[in-house]
Amino acid sequence: MRIVYLSWPAGEISGGIKAAFQHVALLREAGFDALVATEDGRRPGWFETAAPVAPLDTLQPGDVLVFPENNPRLFERFAGSPHRKLVFCQNQHYAWQGLAGRASFAQWGVSALLCPSVTVVQFCRRRFPELPAHHTPFHVDERVFLPTPKSLQIACIPRKRALEMGAIHDLFRALCPEHAGIGWHVLQGASEAKVAEVLGRSAVYLGLARLEAHGMTTLEAMASGCLVAGFTGSAGGSDSATAANGFWAGEDDVLGCADQLVRAVRLAGQGGTEYEAMVAAGRETAWAYRREEAARRLVGFWRAWLRAALV
Numbered sequence: 001m002r003i004v005y006l007s008w009p010a011g012e013i014s015g016g017i018k019a020a021f022q023h024v025a026l027l028r029e030a031g032f033d034a035l036v037a038t039e040d041g042r043r044p045g046w047f048e049t050a051a052p053v054a055p056l057d058t059l060q061p062g063d064v065l066v067f068p069e070n071n072p073r074l075f076e077r078f079a080g081s082p083h084r085k086l087v088f089c090q091n092q093h094y095a096w097q098g099l100a101g102r103a104s105f106a107q108w109g110v111s112a113l114l115c116p117s118v119t120v121v122q123f124c125r126r127r128f129p130e131l132p133a134h135h136t137p138f139h140v141d142e143r144v145f146l147p148t149p150k151s152l153q154i155a156c157i158p159r160k161r162a163l164e165m166g167a168i169h170d171l172f173r174a175l176c177p178e179h180a181g182i183g184w185h186v187l188q189g190a191s192e193a194k195v196a197e198v199l200g201r202s203a204v205y206l207g208l209a210r211l212e213a214h215g216m217t218t219l220e221a222m223a224s225g226c227l228v229a230g231f232t233g234s235a236g237g238s239d240s241a242t243a244a245n246g247f248w249a250g251e252d253d254v255l256g257c258a259d260q261l262v263r264a265v266r267l268a269g270q271g272g273t274e275y276e277a278m279v280a281a282g283r284e285t286a287w288a289y290r291r292e293e294a295a296r297r298l299v300g301f302w303r304a305w306l307r308a309a310l311v
Contacts (some may be wrong), residue, residue, distance in 0.1 A: 001033070001036075001062055001063070001064050001084075001306060001309070002033045002034065002035065002060065002062070002063045002064065003024075003027060003032055003033065003034040003063075003064050003302065004034070004035055004036070004037050004054075004059060004063045004064065004065050004066065005020045005021075005023060005024050005034070005035070005037070005066045005088065005214065006034050006036075006037050006038075006056070006065055006066060006067050006068065006071070006074050007020050007021075007036050007037065007038050007068065008068060009039065009040060009042070010036070010042060010043060010044035010053060011036055011042060011044060011045060011046070012193060013189060014239075015090075015138070015216040015217065016042075016068065016090040016091065016244055016276065017044065018138070018192070018216070019088075019090060019116060019138035020036060020066075020068070020088060020090075020181065021036055021044065021047075021049045021051045021217070022049075022051075022138055022294070022296055023066075023088070023114075023138075024036050024051035024297055025049055025051040025138070026291070026294065026295045026299070027298065027299065027302060028050065028051065028052075029295070030033055030295065030299045032284060032299075032302060034050050034051075035051065035052045035053065035054055036052070036053045036054070037053070037054050037055065037056050037058070037059060038053060038055070038056065038224075039052050039055070039056055039078055039176060040055065041053055041055035041056075041058075045188075045191075046191040046192060046229055047191065047192035047193075048192070048193075049285075051245045056077070059083075060213075061081075061083070062083075063083055064083065064084045064085075064086070064087050064306075064309075065078060065084070065085050065086070066084045066085075066086045066087070066114065067085060067086070067087050067088070067098070067108075067110070068087075068088060068090065068098070069087050069088065069089040069090060069091065069092075069094055069095045069097075069098045069105075070091070070094035070095070070097040070098045071097075071098055072097060072098055072099075072100035075098060075100065075108045076100070077107075078140065079108065079109070082201065083109075084309060085108065085109045085110045085111065086110060086111065086112045086113065086114060086305075087105050087110050087112075087113050087114065088113075088114045088116075088136075089113050089120055089124055089133075089213075090116055090120075091115065091120075091211070091212065091213045092119070092120050092123040092213060093116045093129070093211045093213075094125065095124075099303060104128055104131065105128060105131060105175040106128070106130055106131055106173060110131065111131070112132050112133075112134065112174055112305065113128060113130060113131050113134065114134055114136040114301070115133050115134065115135055116135075116136065116137050116138050116213055116214055117135070117137065117213050117214035117239045118135060118239050119213060119214065119234060119239055119256075120133075120134050120213045120214070120224025121133045121134070124151070129179045131179060133296060134297045134301050136294075136297055137214075137289060137293075137294050137297060137298075137299050138214075138216055138289070138294065139219050139289050139290060139291045139293070139294035139295075140216070140219045140222075140223045140286050140290065141291060142223060142286075142287070142290055142291070143194050144192065144193075144196045145200070145221075145223040145224045146196075146200060146223065146224060146225075147198035147200055147224055147225030148197075148201050149201060149204060150201060150202070150225065150268075151183070151201050151202065152179075152181040152182060152183050152203050152204075152205055152265070152269055153182060153184070153185060153202050153203060153204070154182060154183070154184050154185065154202065154203075154204045154205070154261070154270060155184075155185045155187060155198050155199055155202040155204070155205050155206070155221070156179065156184070156185070156186060156206035156207075156208055156230075157186070157187045157188060157190075157195075157217055158186060158188060158206065158208050159188060159208075160208060160209065160210040160211070161208040161209075161210050161231070164208065164252075164254050164257070165186075165206075166261070167258075168206070168254060168257055168261060169256050170259045171254070171255060171258035172258050172261050172262060172265075175259065175262050176261075176262040176265060176266070179265050179266070179269065182265065184252065185198050185202060195217070195220070196220070196224065198222035198228065199220060199221050199226055200224045200225070202221075202224075202226055203226065203227060203265075203268040203269075204227050204228075204229065204261070204264050204265055204268050205218070205221035205224075205226035205227070205228045205229075205230075206229060206230045206257075206261055207221070207230030207231055207232070207233070207246070207247070208227065208230055208231060209230070209231050209232060209234075210231065210233055210251075210278050211233065211234075212232075212233030212234060213234075214233075214238070214239055214240070215232065215233050215238075215240075218230075218232075218233075218240075218241075218246075218292055219240060219285065219286045219289055220286070221282075222245065222246075222249075222282030222283060222285055222286040223282075223283060223286035225279055225282075225283060225288075226279075226282070227246075227247075227264045227267060227268045227278060227279055227282070228245070228246035228247070228264070228282060229246060229247035229248075229249075229257070229260040229261045229263065229264035229276065230246075230247075230248070230249060230257055230260065230261065231248070231249055231257060232248055232251075232281060234251075236239055240285050240288075240289075242281070242285070244277075244278065244281040245278065245281040245282040245284075245285045246264075246278070246282065247260035247261070247263050247264045248260065255293055
């Protein structure tokens with residue numbers, strides 16, 4: 001059986017698309033016949049990957065299809081097909097989009113759910129109790145995201161919080177006049193290589209996540225040795241945010257976020273043991289999401305699922 005992860009166009013910059021490609025690359029390294037399929041079959045231009053890509057119209061009847069949770073057109077396209085079907089539910093807040101009014105993914109013929117975080121597993125077990133939900137995380141590539149000599153500057157990606165970023169920037173300048181001229185590096189639309197380069201040399205990362213399953217870029221910043229401040233992206237808690245590894249603000253608390261950013265920049269500016277301990281805690285957190293651990297969970301799931309499917 002081929003394992004085919006269906007995807008939105010790979011040219012779009014999205015952590016969910018990158019995670020699907022990560023899964024396929026890890027599966028192929030483990031000897032599985034796996035690929036990504038998109039409407040146009042084009043490769044991503046914004047990150048490097050060994051995962052092959054094929055057009056949707058080249059799929060075979062025996063393929064196992066893994067759907068994104070938020071693309072009803074793909075579910076409709078394969079609604080009457082004989083394929084075995086799973087969902088990679090990368091963001092629980094978008095699951096309703098793929099359902100397109102149905103009560104469950106099971107009504108699309110789906111038999112199991114893959115989840116990138118424990119938070120999503122818990123959501124799916126509550127929302128879709130009839131479907132097994134499995135923890136198959138993305139990974140932070142420690143070969144790409146690593147510290148380099150640091151500058152006292154702030155990196156951020158404001159895609160989901162552009163308004164908040166403007167307000168936080170203004171508040172930061174007012175609340176922290178001694179660092180009002182600090183450099184801000186906005187990585188909107190940047191390639192993975194550019195993101196890694198800027199995170200590697202940035203002392204502070206401002207997390208602007210919103211309604212996330214799990215903040216991939218925040219973990220990449222931790223792996224890169226950034227001191228992290230900002231939003232976790234989830235009002236219901238996070239798999240990885242703790243008081244030891246970052247300065248976290250409550251969801252939508254813009255003033256509180258600015259205060260936390262001030263704390264982070266001041267600590268990074270002065271250095272010392274407290275700064276070093278927090279950076280180390282962040283890197284330890286990111287290490288839990290290394291390639292080897294993600295591969296262990298993912299390969300273990302697929303071996304068990306395929307054995308059961310072939311019985």
